[in-house]
Amino acid sequence: MSHQPASSALQRFRVIDLTQVRAGPTCCRQLADWGADVIQVQMPEHMRGDDTLGGQDGSDYQYTHRNKRSITLNLKEAQGIATLKQLIATADVVVENFRPDVKFRLGIDYESLAADHPGLVYASISGFGQTGPLAQRPGFDQIAQGMGGLMSVTGLPGQGPVRVGIPIADLCAGIFAAQGILVALLEREQSGRGQFVHTSLLEAMVYMMDFQTSRYLLDGEVASQAGNFHPTSIPTGVYKARDGYLNIAVFGSKIWERFCNILGAPEWITDERYRDKPSRSVHRDTLNSEIEKRLALQDRAHWIREFNDGGVACGLISDVREMLEEPQVRHLGMVKDVVSARLGAQRMVGQPVQLERTPSTIARSAPRRGEHTEEVLRELGLAQEALAQMKAQGVY
Structure with missing residues (x-):
């Protein structure tokens, strides 16, 4: 089954999703929900690491990877990399969240790809940035919450730092990356050129501290925990x-x-x-x-x-149940229905922004790993004989 756009808004764009876990997949889900042809590239089943969110049939994975297609490619094989580059040549956007050095080692960094594909928008999401003293550190949501200042202002005074109850660093980094990609695509319409877009969990948290950073930078005040009460507006x-x-x-x-x-x-x-x-x-x-x-x-x-x-x-x-049963939430129609061929009827929260003429939907449930490999590779012009040979050689 070919691309089924979830909206007509971005259906002309193809996105190659090289990400895993949450921040990167969140970015790509944003684009998929608005109609982009997002092709998720994963390692073959026998080589995969722990890169799924609670297993492919779990609710977290299903929610994060909806509206995408999935292929497998062995990026440790030269032919896997060559096939990926062939796929990227058909795309508008690449999104990755490897550690900063990995893309260079694989030869799929922005400069290498842009030499042959100058219109490419290439987005990277990392823990701490692409350069700098901490660039090679592994990134994790709670680490960024702590280093980004959020945990110092969350919780009850005197009871120690508290993490936010959602992976807010991952989610914000993913959403900001999607915004950056859309800005770069708009700019490309004028210049004809793509560009390198990058953000990190740490940058997302620093930005999200909002008025707490301005209180320090402009007023010299270091915010502390205020518990369940607003720090400046009383009561x-x-x-x-x-x-x-x-x-x-x-x-x-x-x-x-x-x-x-x-x-x-x-x-x-x-x-x-x-x-x-x-x-x-x-x-x-x-x-x-x-x-x-x-x-x-x-x-x-x-x-x-x-x-x-x-x-x-x-x-x-x-609580979550009460929130979803709230009449106003139900009126807004944020919960969408989709049917999974494997798991049956599903309900998921859709996009929080409504475009009246080109609305977002959930057109397809999350794919199985590699579900669309042969479909996508045939779109590249590969014949069945070549596909069979690649399969036998462990390329996908």
Whole structure:
């Protein structure tokens, strides 16, 4: 079965996916979900390492590799590399997340490929960057979370650093790489030339620290853990009502006044301890204690209704099941259906951005390793006899 584009938006582009684990596959999934012909190149089954996410039939792998085709090539064989280069010659984009030295050793680095394919957009994702003192270190999401500063501002004060509950360094690096690829493809329309695009888990985390880095670079403040409360906007955080926890966000003086009135504490508006943001910061513990006393008089549903009706942001704290069953999430249609020939009906979260004219879908489930090898190689013009010989020689 030939390419089945998940959207018409990127269907004219072919992407060669040389990645494994999560950051790189996430990048390529972004492109596949918008219609690119993503061809995942993996080592043959008998040579594979532990490069899958919970096994090929596992939910993680199925989610990450949907909308792709898969071939196997033995890149330790000269003919495997030659075939890969032949495939790359038909492509617009190559994505890899080897350690920085590996692509040079294989002869598939950007400069080598661009000599014959000047329009190629070549994207690399690494742990710490393509050059520099740590470039050759192995990268891992939690290591980047720690080195990138995120764990120092996550968690409850005094209880030590805490990792974020998703692989946020991997995911952000993958999404940023996909964005970089799209920018490079747009620029290519003007210049006719491709370019080398690269990012890393560490760079993704440094960027994602956002206002915490500007607090230091512009104001000289080193952020620390603030737990479930916003570090600068008070009161904003997790509070306990009579029947459980909820989030409340109060930004700006007008919303502060609304909050006080809804909570039945209009006197706080003129109270010297709480009259402005710096004062509320100094007295945050006292203020939070007083807030929770009043919240304890009613259930969460009451406060969520009252605050939102009054223009103060407030919401439940949901687990994954509750989140997916939330009526607004269901209305947005983010959960998509697809049928796997092996595993049957599947449901997965789709793209969070909606393009009304060229929407993203899940056109096919994740492929088995090498499922499309002969199909893709035949597209390169290889005859069945040549394929049989390559198979016998362990090239795929």
